[in-house]
Amino acid sequence: MAQRAIREFDAKRLLGIAGRRVLVGSGAALQPMAGRLVVKSDELVGKRGKQGLVKIGNWEEIEEYLRKYRGKEVEISGVKDVLEYFLIEPYVEHEQEWFVVIRTVKEGDEILWSQKGGIEVEREKVESILVPIGEEYEGSWDFLRDLYEKFVRLDFTSLEINPLAKIDNKFVPLDVKARLDDTARFWHLKDWGEIEFPSVWGRKQLLEEKLIQELDEKSGASLKLTVLNPRGRIWLLVAGGAGSVVYADTVADLGQAKELANYGEYSGNPSTEEMYQYTKAVLGVMLREGSNTAGKKLLVGGAVANFTDVAKTFKGMIQALNEVSGELKEQGIEILVRRGGPNYEEGLAMMEQFGHESGVKTRVFGPETPMTKIVELCLR
């Protein structure tokens, strides 16, 4: 897996920042809080202040704000989505704003900070140091030393506190953005607690995407599915973490990015059953949207595999294709295959046989054909 963003609520929880803090989900009942408060949308989206998604006030004003925005669709930087989560916490009276960023580079962890301003500080007022990997921050700023210790111990991969309020000699993080290394989950079952890695703004996960994510987490192989445009013409059922990107690039190079329905990949020799589940999920979304006048295409692509068994993976795929072959035919969907690797001749023959028996238009190519050729062919 990878570096993944978390909610501000979780970031503040992991950093142990003092103060009563509540995460309001879309359905939760509201418990009144006393004093002067701040509420802000807690989605993975920036520029909240400018979008009017931060509000300061007493409980009544906060409630009114929530009534206005909770569950509402808004457009941010050209992308529409529904506001579901809000963070409510005490408002912190302050005059001075600093900022701190910690990020990981190959050689170590880079810490940047400024004592002269928060959000829009000028570049020349930013100070920075690199803490070589495996070493400790030895500066004199206690707040940063403590923060960095947590950053390392909890497997953060980036942390941005901006603004950081300075009140006398105390520091209170106001806005926090963070990413965790999700491969570390196993080591942090306790200290991370219940943690969610929300999807980015503009794309709430579909049921099928969620299923594939769960399948991926359980499997030793890799299975990924991101639906980009369910009404698109070109659907990818392709192998390889990078091979799949080559397909997406080629579709975009040919000026058809808007028609690309999904990004996805399978790799690391998934089992026949996993491939059945994976294919079923892709076909599920593809068929739901109905036929497309220009004709939908399913690209069963991939490079020449090192160790993924082509026959075994295709067997699972064909199992799922067979279940919906009637609908595939009805919607006039064409399948284009290009693949090489262990047992590829058997795999390709199985695909051809599927085409013959089901009547679904299927064109099959082997390693002698360039891998992206099927993109060009499907657009003709």
Place this chain on the structure above:
Amino acid sequence: MFTVKTRAILYGEHHDPLQRMLDYDYLCRREPSVVAIVNPARAGWHKVFWGKKEIVIPVYRSLGETSEAEVLINFASARSAVPVVMEGLGYKSLRCIVVVAEGVREREARIMAVKAKEKGVMVIGPATVGGLRAGAFRIGNTGGSIENIVAAKLYRPGSVGLVSRSGGMLNEMFNIIAQETDGVVEGVQIGGDRFPATGFVDHLLRFEQDGAIKMQVCLGEVGGGDEVKIAEAIEAGQIKKPVVFWAIGTSAEVFSHEVQFGHAGALKLTEDQSARYKNKRLREAGAFVPESFNDFGKMIGAVYRSL
């Protein structure tokens, strides 16, 4: 680094990659490259084909019991892969350690890379299939089936050094290079994670000293800063052999929101990590960079013919 005499230890008793390595050795008419297997759960012997006859490879419970070798191919899971590397760094004969596991913690991977560098050991990975020295030595599953080894002419050296972030695409590139040139001398997959222990430049500088290699091919990706260092090394005059380069993931820019591609490292965190920027930067530094992946093979062929 890799020759017809290179000996390897497999950490993890995995039959398929073992058999593939021995089939390759047999095809290249060299001695079996795998001298020992480590399996913490059992000691004994592992049967494997050597041509048409069967031979056995000794299985030990720990690394300390094995005989001398230069390469450790570490199939341990993401949770235990790094401790195995740390142990391996204590053995003098080992010059290269390959980490196959995907999902190694980034901080652990970075610590491992630093320790390996201190010890002068080349670590390839994490998240790698490994690599291959044509006609000499194959790491695990690299190059796929024996039919593909033959089709991509990987049983004898050509003129090209290849470095790729991806394993599947490494093998695809073996094929493309075999069509456009006389084939590869060596190909390495640095791995798709955010922090590969050795990066593009580490291998390109090694290839630069390698008399058999006449030109270099690199397949990079969106995310991370490793590719930009190639440009810096070319500009500093450290890399003089022609480099044909392409970074995949140019389509990331046309999506309206962030998409995490298949590799953990394949997500742009800053502008200079985009595929478009990398391609532009490498072109400016004097590398041969095509307009799209489709033209990559043609450009490799053109550079080869101009040698």
